[in-house]
Amino acid sequence: MSKKLECIKKGCALNDKIFLEAVKKIKQKELRTEKQVANFVDSEFSKAGAKNAFPTIVASGKHAVEWHWEPKNSKLLNGFCVIDFGSRFSGYCSDMTRTIHIGKASKTDKRLYSLVKKTQEKCIKQINAGKEGNDIYLLAKKSLGAYADYFGHGLGHGLTTLIHANPRISKNKAKLMDGDIVTIEPGIYIPNVLGIRIEDDILVKKSGFAVLSNSTKKLIEIK
Numbered sequence: 001m002s003k004k005l006e007c008i009k010k011g012c013a014l015n016d017k018i019f020l021e022a023v024k025k026i027k028q029k030e031l032r033t034e035k036q037v038a039n040f041v042d043s044e045f046s047k048a049g050a051k052n053a054f055p056t057i058v059a060s061g062k063h064a065v066e067w068h069w070e071p072k073n074s075k076l077l078n079g080f081c082v083i084d085f086g087s088r089f090s091g092y093c094s095d096m097t098r099t100i101h102i103g104k105a106s107k108t109d110k111r112l113y114s115l116v117k118k119t120q121e122k123c124i125k126q127i128n129a130g131k132e133g134n135d136i137y138l139l140a141k142k143s144l145g146a147y148a149d150y151f152g153h154g155l156g157h158g159l160t161t162l163i164h165a166n167p168r169i170s171k172n173k174a175k176l177m178d179g180d181i182v183t184i185e186p187g188i189y190i191p192n193v194l195g196i197r198i199e200d201d202i203l204v205k206k207s208g209f210a211v212l213s214n215s216t217k218k219l220i221e222i223k
């Protein structure tokens, strides 16, 4: 196993463990603000001997519309809450996003969440060495249908010692190569209303792929 794969696998396993614990603490009202959730994630990284791959994002309610929201000291707002974080071992970056719901999700909330989830799962299945990233990006746009215009960033990027490495899975035509580790992270962002993003790290193989992050994608409602 390459050093890169070994480190990013370890990072993904740590992210999964931290996400589970963070959700538990949010449910128990031990973590009540965006900043508290982010601080918890960051302190778990250091406990495990890891660093941050990038500043942890915890964006609740309408804050979730901003892709790189800086967590605030205010109480978690009702609505979707995007938690985007990644641990870094020996310099190699992992990157995961889960979106939970503070309060009860409406029918529309559930429909939009499921659209992002299905889009993400569909796109992951397309991963294969030799595949053009752009084809997968276009599939995401198509899958989001009427909401395609509410998805404004790239679908994914490579992970190395850089957090946003090549290959970019977006508008350019770069091909995926055996051994690349990439993210797949579609989203829907409706200004002043909501933001949803789901992101996993995936190893590109000669034939197929392996998903390295394993946290549940079932919608979690914090009631």
Ligand SMILES: [Mn+2]
Residues within 6 Å of the ligand: 095, 157, 183, 185, 199
């Ligand atoms: Mn990412």
